[in-house]
Amino acid sequence: MSQATLRIQKISGHPGPVPGAGTQRDLQVCKLVDVTTCIGCKACEVACLEWNGLPYATTSFDNTYQTMPETTWNFWNLIKFSEHQQENGTLMWLMRKDQCMHCAEPGCLMACPADGAIVQYDNGIVDFQQANCIGCGYCIAGCPFNIPKFNSHTKKVFKCTLCADRVAEGLEPACIKACPTGCLHFGTKSDMAGLAEARARQLREHSGFANAGVYDPPGVGGTGVIYVLHDAANPEAYGGLPKDPRIPWVVRLWKGPAKWVGNLALAGGLVAAAVHYMRFGPKRAPEDESRKGERP
Amino acid sequence: MSASRTIPSAEARAGGILRYTFGERLIHWIAAFSYVYDLVTGLSFWSPYLFLGAAAAGGGPTARFWHPWLGVLFAATMVWMYAMWCGDMATSDADRAWWRARRHYIRNEDEKLPAIGRFNYGQKLFFRVMLWGIVLLLLSGVGLWLTDSIPWSLRWLRYLAILVHVIAALATMAGFIIHVYMGTAMVRGSFTSIVSGEVTPAWARMHHRLWYEQVTRPPSTRK
Numbered sequence: 008m009s010q011a012t013l014r015i016q017k018i019s020g021h022p023g024p025v026p027g028a029g030t031q032r033d034l035q036v037c038k039l040v041d042v043t044t045c046i047g048c049k050a051c052e053v054a055c056l057e058w059n060g061l062p063y064a065t066t067s068f069d070n071t072y073q074t075m076p077e078t079t080w081n082f083w084n085l086i087k088f089s090e091h092q093q094e095n096g097t098l099m100w101l102m103r104k105d106q107c108m109h110c111a112e113p114g115c116l117m118a119c120p121a122d123g124a125i126v127q128y129d130n131g132i133v134d135f136q137q138a139n140c141i142g143c144g145y146c147i148a149g150c151p152f153n154i155p156k157f158n159s160h161t162k163k164v165f166k167c168t169l170c171a172d173r174v175a176e177g178l179e180p181a182c183i184k185a186c187p188t189g190c191l192h193f194g195t196k197s198d199m200a201g202l203a204e205a206r207a208r209q210l211r212e213h214s215g216f217a218n219a220g221v222y223d224p225p226g227v228g229g230t231g232v233i234y235v236l237h238d239a240a241n242p243e244a245y246g247g248l249p250k251d252p253r254i255p256w257v258v259r260l261w262k263g264p265a266k267w268v269g270n271l272a273l274a275g276g277l278v279a280a281a282v283h284y285m286r287f288g289p290k291r292a293p294e295d296e297s298r299k300g301e302r303p
Numbered sequence: 304m305s306a307s308r309t310i311p312s313a314e315a316r317a318g319g320i321l322r323y324t325f326g327e328r329l330i331h332w333i334a335a336f337s338y339v340y341d342l343v344t345g346l347s348f349w350s351p352y353l354f355l356g357a358a359a360a361g362g363g364p365t366a367r368f369w370h371p372w373l374g375v376l377f378a379a380t381m382v383w384m385y386a387m388w389c390g391d392m393a394t395s396d397a398d399r400a401w402w403r404a405r406r407h408y409i410r411n412e413d414e415k416l417p418a419i420g421r422f423n424y425g426q427k428l429f430f431r432v433m434l435w436g437i438v439l440l441l442l443s444g445v446g447l448w449l450t451d452s453i454p455w456s457l458r459w460l461r462y463l464a465i466l467v468h469v470i471a472a473l474a475t476m477a478g479f480i481i482h483v484y485m486g487t488a489m490v491r492g493s494f495t496s497i498v499s500g501e502v503t504p505a506w507a508r509m510h511h512r513l514w515y516e517q518v519t520r521p522p523s524t525r526k
Contacts, residue, residue: 020351077455120348121363141363143348144450148461157451162364257462261469266350269473276477280484287411291491292506 013175017127019119035131035196036174038183039203040104041235042245043210043219044190047072047086047102054185055084055106058170073246078105080156083167084182087246099237103245104182104191107154107167109133109231114254117262118149131196131231132171137163151227151252169231199233206235226253319501320518327387331497334380337373342479344370345472371448374440381437388430391421397513398424418512425485432478439471 018025052074055061064082066074073088089101113133116125124139125146135146135155142162146155155164170180178184179193192202203221210219220239223229234248242248323331344366347357357366400417401408402424407415422430446453446464453460487494492506507515 020354022351022354120351120354122351122354139363141357141367143367144447145348145465147450148458148465153455153458159451162368255458255462257466261465265469269469270350272473273476273480276480280480280488283409284484284488287409289489289491290411290413292503292509294505 013132013171014129015126016129016131017113017116018123019116019125020122022122034129036169036231037131037194037196037199038109038169038180038232039192039194039199039235040232041190041192041203041206042101042103043206043214043216043235043237044188045086045102045104046188046190047088047100048187049074049086050185050187051104051182051191052082052084052086054181055167056082058173058181059083059168072100072102077153078156078166080158080165083107083165089244089246091244101237101245103234103248105246106182106232107133107169108152108227108252109167109169111228111230112254114149114151114227114258115146115155116149117254118145118258119143120145128171130174132169132174133231134168134171135164135166137161137165140164149254149258151249151254196229196231203233203235207239210235210237222248224249224252226251318503320504320507320515321500322496322502322507323500325500328497328500330380330383330387334377334384337377337380338475338479340373341370341377342476349469349472371444374437374444378437378441381434384430385434388422392427392430394424394427395420398427413509419514420517421511421514423510425481429478429482433475436471436475436478439467440475443467443471 015025056064061081061083064075064079067076069076071088071090072086074085075082078085084104084106087101087103087105089103091099091101093099109132111131113125113127115135116127116133119125120143121139121141124136124141125133126136127133140163142157142164144157144164146164147157154166156166157164170178170182173180183191183193192199194202200221200223203223207219207221210216216237218238218240220236222234222236222239222242234242234245236242236245238244242250340360343356344360346353347355347360347363347366348370354363357363360366361369397417397419401419404416405425407413408423408425443464443466446460447468450461450464485493486497490510492502496502496506504515504519507518
């Protein structure tokens, strides 16, 4: 995991392919969140603020252990707290670390019209480049996880970077560094997927969680953040983790077929006007008696 | 501000007929400027291959800042134009007959067309496309403008806004291409009429005979 993993793999709003694409073997990084061992201490929230030098964000108390209702432009890592009643009547406190999922097929990047405002590195990290951001907010519509957040003062959008700056230097993200229970892990995607599967099997076979499993949603091509859940059949219980996240169909239509239909229609209109002019020519009024000698 | 109130001999210079008053021409060009700014910047948000439009309009963030405001300006000009022209834009029986014979208009066989009033049915259709277009563009545009204020639970509003904005914009662009082609290259004399306000009597007789007869009738015989 060196600087080479920060080669750009996908790029938003860019005419043409990514410069230098496919010139190196890829090495996907991944964050594993084992929600079954999270104690809700929020060390990761603090570490995120500290490392990224984010200004203070207002917290709000809603009678739970959650810091605020959702992530904000200057608070990228939030432990979502849910009181969950199981089928046998017992109560569970579910703590899920919410942050950018670093989708393999990012909806934010697909929706973004600004050249290079959102990039996906070869290592899979999806990163916002605020210098190139035009502040349109289309990424907010493209994201199936409610992650990009708008700063109305700077008119730029912000989110978790997976500590791309640390990863580039061979360090793990700040949240992982701070976790006291070992519920957070960081490594290659294949290593983390293997570790997650092993933990889920352990939960199924030895801890009585028959539905335990790994959350790595295929609808967005898999994610750079994966979860181990006690009940993988009900991710919604974990602070509204979507069951089958996909890039919204409107965004896919808009950036896919609609673009080609629209472009063809516009080009067709221009061609039709030119062809009409060549075939029939201009429409001229007969010369006016009263204006003879003048140019119309 | 309808044409019947203008007296050609008083306002237009010798020989010409006043087709558009100064106020009509001014509002047309304010509308044209605001529409073209939003067209150029909107197309640059539509496709990265057209992003040079945003660069020309002041850069991406500047274009994103002005695009909604110019949209509001365009909407205001449409309100003005509606107030000014809603009478002239009503569909008449002559328009229906003209529209049935539109293939003659397309083929420049104008002598086979029925006489019509101040605007032909094509112009009236364009007016309606722009009018309904800006209603939809403004409503959906507000959703895109203030997209970060829409709560997650109402996110379908964002998707609806994108869909409506794209469809309405493409519809106005179809009308705009035809409008600019006809107003500049195809119908000779029409571009100067929206700049200087004047047309020749022959132009008026050929394209809008009923309007010509109305505005050239001596004032005492007008209704």
